[in-house]
Structures are given as structure tokens and as C-alpha cells.
Amino acid sequence: MQIVSGLDYPPHPGLPPFEPLPPAPAYLGVVQEGVLVARAGLWGQGGLGAIGHFAAVGRESGVRLLRAACERLRQQGCVRAVAPLDGSTWFGYRWVVETSDEPPFLLEPRNPLEYAGWAREAGFTAWQTYRSTLHTVHVPDPRAAELEARFARLGLRHPAPQTLEADLRGIHALSNAAFVGNPLFSPLDWPSFEALYRPLVSRVPPEWVWIAEDGGRTVGFLLSLPDPTQPGTLLAKTLAIAPGREYAGLGRWLAECFYRQAFGAGFRRVIHALMWESNRSTNLQGHGRVIRRYALFAREL
Secondary structure: OEEEEOOOOOEOOOOOOOOOOOOOOEEEEEEEOOEEEEEEEEEEEOOEEEEEEEEEOOHHHHHHHHHHHHHHHHHOOOOEEEEOEOOOOOOOEOEEEEOOOOOOOOOOOOOOOHHHHHHHHOOOEEEEEEEEEEEOOOOOOOOHHHHHHHOOOOEEEOOOHHHHHHHHHHHHHHHHHHOOOOOOOOOOOHHHHHHHHHHHHHHOOHHHEEEEEEOOEEEEEEEEEEOOOOOOEEEEEEEEEOOOHHHOOHHHHHHHHHHHHHHHOOOOEEEEEEEEOOOHHHHHHOOOEEEEEEEEEEEEO
16 A cells, blocks of 8 residues: 555545545545555645544555655644644534434435544544434423523514525524634635535525524524425424624524424424534523434644
8 A cells, every 4th residue: 555645546345436626736546456445635724733534445545645644744943733624614524433323314424434543543533523413303302482582682584585695694604703713723714615505505495594693793593494305304404693692592592483483384403513512502402312423533743
């Protein structure tokens, strides 16, 4: 096996195709008998190195590539490597590390469970953990009446085609403010955000997006969408609340509105997707069953 720069070799049939968004500044591969058997993109900035677009057909090539990627990042001045991370958390990151008999849902990371073991063998440890939970019943929030009264002054609505531009800009501004405390967060400019989210939001039925406004300013949103691969299943994808004590509990109220409408509309299953386990919003998952766990790995260089 040989470590190579770039991906200019025919891929092994077991190596899954990938869409290089965003493109990495550099790529490493492992070649065996003229065939690419492992690949990864590398990003390095401010002492932090990211390894993304990772795939390998076996343990030896996977571990070798992760070690080589760490060495390359170290030579570039990075002091820590994280994997998997496709440049930033706006794009692909996290590996599935624990699963169940539930099938994969829309927009979920998909990878062999062996990747976590290969990462550990290459010197990585699980740094941040995440989970997805499945709910099959709505248990009313005991604070629902109190929350409804507290936030009655806010406007709570679904987007409409004529407001999509303004709504997306509000969601963009709130996302950059609300997620600033998350690991590895970096702000995303408007053109990049629009290119990433407009195709998604334009396909989501508006009744499954909630927007909370205070004086015309977006202070909360919950983005959910039906999963076309699993009829009767609704995915709660993103929940964001503006910083400030005056909005404490708003996420809980949005979740209550979401559950009421989801089960009232006949959905039998609700999945809270890819929640960071150190985030208080995991409390909103209530009585759900964990169906998948994920991790972002790190290694000091």
C-alpha cells in the first residue's frame, strides 16, 4: 500500500462515491495495486486540522490513511486533528458509532461502524457525542400552559413562498448567533448559507417549519420534514433559539407545538435527529428511544 497526494487513481468498487462539498484544499489516498482503496480530504486552519470525505475499504488502509493524514496536518502546523469533518460543521461530520434495528433516515450520516475502531487505533478518541431518538407518542409538556402564556406576545408562524427570502435571512442570522457555542462552530456567510439551505427549505412543506418572531426579528425556528424513505415518519432536524434569558423555554414551547401538530396530523413516528448530547436541547427529546449514537473524534498532534 502506498500513500499518495490526490485522488488520481481508479477507485476500488467498495469505495463509496462522494460529493466533495466543500472541496478540500488537499486530498490523501491509499493506493494498492494501482487502485484507490482509501481517501480523505484535509483542512488546516489556526492549529486545527480536519479530516473529511473519509472512506476506506478495510482496516489496514483506513488506519494507515488516518495516521498519514495526522502526520500531514502536523507538518502544516496543526496541533489537533478532528475526524470526520468536511471543512466545517455546516457540512458533513460525525460517524455512527452505535446503531439499532431502525433503518437510516433522510440526511443521516452513513458509515461502517468499524470506522470508530479504526480511528481509535490511529490514536483518536471520541471528543463530542450525539444521538437520534425515536418518539411514537406525544406526552404533553406539563409546562405547556405556562410556556404558551409566556410567549403569547411572540409571532409564531409557518413560512410562505412570498416570505421565503426574508425567512431564510432571518434563519441565517439566528443560526450564526445561536450555534456560536457549539464545538468547532464557524459563521457561514449569506451566499454560502443560501446555496446550502434554499434547496432544502424550498422542498420542505411549510407547515413543518416554525418561525418565532419578536418585533419582526427571528428569535426561534424549528425545521422539520417528512422522511420520504419512511412513510409516517417526521424528522425534527434543526432547532435554534436566540440567546438571552427572555427566550429561555422557547425551544421547549416550539417542541410542544411540533409534537401536537405531528401526532395530530397522523404521523406515527417522530425522530429528533443528530442532537449534540451536551446541548440543553436534548432535554426536549423527552420520552424517546435512542436509535443511533454518533461521535466526532479528536487526536492531539
